[in-house]
Amino acid sequence: MTSTDMRYSILLVLLLTLLGCKPDKNEDPKPDTDLISGNYAPEAYTISIPKWMPPLPATPANELTKGGVALGRMLFYDPILSRDSTQACATCHQQALGFTDGLANSKGIRGQNGSRSSMPLVNLAYNTRGFFWDGRSVDLENQALLPIEDHLEMDDTWDNVERKLRRHKDYPTRFREAFGISRKTELTRDLVVKAISQFERTLISAQSRYDRIVWAKDDFPSDEEQRGLELFFIEYAGNQAHPGCSHCHFNPLFTDNNFHNNGLDAVPNLSAFKDLGRGKITSLLSDNGKFRTPSLRNVALSAPYMHDGRFKNLEEVLDNYSRGGHGVANEDPNIVPFPLTAQDKSDLIAFLKMLTDTSFVNNSAFSNPFKR
Numbered sequence: 006m007t008s009t010d011m012r013y014s015i016l017l018v019l020l021l022t023l024l025g026c027k028p029d030k031n032e033d034p035k036p037d038t039d040l041i042s043g044n045y046a047p048e049a050y051t052i053s054i055p056k057w058m059p060p061l062p063a064t065p066a067n068e069l070t071k072g073g074v075a076l077g078r079m080l081f082y083d084p085i086l087s088r089d090s091t092q093a094c095a096t097c098h099q100q101a102l103g104f105t106d107g108l109a110n111s112k113g114i115r116g117q118n119g120s121r122s123s124m125p126l127v128n129l130a131y132n133t134r135g136f137f138w139d140g141r142s143v144d145l146e147n148q149a150l151l152p153i154e155d156h157l158e159m160d161d162t163w164d165n166v167e168r169k170l171r172r173h174k175d176y177p178t179r180f181r182e183a184f185g186i187s188r189k190t191e192l193t194r195d196l197v198v199k200a201i202s203q204f205e206r207t208l209i210s211a212q213s214r215y216d217r218i219v220w221a222k223d224d225f226p227s228d229e230e231q232r233g234l235e236l237f238f239i240e241y242a243g244n245q246a247h248p249g250c251s252h253c254h255f256n257p258l259f260t261d262n263n264f265h266n267n268g269l270d271a272v273p274n275l276s277a278f279k280d281l282g283r284g285k286i287t288s289l290l291s292d293n294g295k296f297r298t299p300s301l302r303n304v305a306l307s308a309p310y311m312h313d314g315r316f317k318n319l320e321e322v323l324d325n326y327s328r329g330g331h332g333v334a335n336e337d338p339n340i341v342p343f344p345l346t347a348q349d350k351s352d353l354i355a356f357l358k359m360l361t362d363t364s365f366v367n368n369s370a371f372s373n374p375f376k377r
């Protein structure tokens with residue numbers, strides 16, 4: 006044999022040995038690190054709503070379960086969803102402030118300024134007209150996808166958030182309990198936003214002083230509150246112009262969830278709004294400068310006001326409404342000047358404060374689950 010032949014035959018022997026080498030049948034298979042163990046026994050979560058509230062729209066694609074709501078609450082409060090772990094959803098949506106942040110423009114990670122004011126998260130389960138000030142998200146699931154990758158908000162990537170949650174010591178089990186997944190790789194962004202949305206749908210506020218008095222009838226309004234209530238709800242009395250607030254902020258949600266231009270900006274034409282609002286989404290000129298009516302439930306807690314937080318307090322809001330807009334083409338016809346005495350103003354504010362629901366802002370089911 007030549008030395009080349011010899012090398013070939015050595016290789017051949019090696020190859021045969023390798024092929025013949027079968028794994029030892031008695032050896033345990035390598036533990037599959039992707040598998041999640043634990044129980045999956047989902048229990049339905051029923052939101053209890055008082056009889057004066059309308060029935061909740063069904064969400065067949067994401068039915069609420071106890072495990073799902075509990076997981077959503079954790080995720081909502083967990084800064085793990087932001088790039089540098091400094092910000093949770095709850096940073097900009099604080100329970101004590103009706104789930105807003107008290108700022109004119111929300112601040113993202115590293116303190117960057119967003120361009121809009123945080124929105125109150127209240128009775129969201131009723132809204133079918135789109136989320137955000139401009140309604141650009143069709144549902145809560147879609148809405149929750151956005152803050153994570155928004156550079157001015159949490160500024161992470163979904164791939165990275167999925168990685169962080171999959172290697173976390175608790176979350177995989179929690180996702181299994183909520184959604185019955187059996188592998189960590191099945192823990193995806195879709196399930197994250199489903200859980201968060203389930204929690205958000207439980208944020209029902211319907212036990213304010215107003216509800217106690219008007220619907221439950223277990224208390225009486227003060228004279229001030231009663232006068233404020235009438236001013237708020239009566240649209241016209243003879244020739245006397247009235248605030249007409251309830252035209253858009255009506256019972257029992259105190260919003261129509263629709264888009265209006267409520268007369269904030271004096272612009273020379275419909276293209277000149279600094280923030281186009283709804284118009285940017287629909288590309289309709291007539292929608293420029295329109296924003297979704299926010300609910301006034303807990304409004305006394307959620308200053309400053311409007312999509313850009315331009316008004317510091319409710320006095321400023323009322324002064325502006327009483328001036329009756331600026332005659333811009335698409336201003337809502339219900340935005341008309343009305344007389345507002347100092348007494349009217351304090352009456353209306355007394356009424357707006359009746360919409361504060363202390364049982365909502367103190368509800369331990371909505372609070373930070375990591376603080377005990």
Ligand code: HEC
Nearest residue numbers: 093094097111112113121122123124136137138149152158
């Ligand atoms: C940096 C502050 C910030 C963070 C963090 C943040 N939000 Fe928001 N949120 C806002 C602002 C500002 C808006 C209004 C933005 C707009 O209309 O363009 C908003 C709007 C919303 C709305 C729409 C409410 C409505 O009635 O239309 C929901 C729901 C919401 N946020 C949920 C969340 C969730 C869930 C998270 C975490 C995944 C989150 N937010 C994180 C500031 C924040």
Ligand code: HEC
Nearest residue numbers: 248249250253265267296297298299310311312326337339
């Ligand atoms: C034509 C419909 C309409 C009428 C009438 C109306 N509003 Fe509004 N309201 C809106 C819209 C739309 C917004 C959001 C506008 C924006 O941010 O650009 C708003 C915002 C507000 C806000 C700010 C809430 C927040 O979370 O920032 C308050 C407070 C308010 N309205 C109170 C009133 C009162 C009080 C009246 C009666 C004097 C009234 N509104 C009449 C549609 C209306």
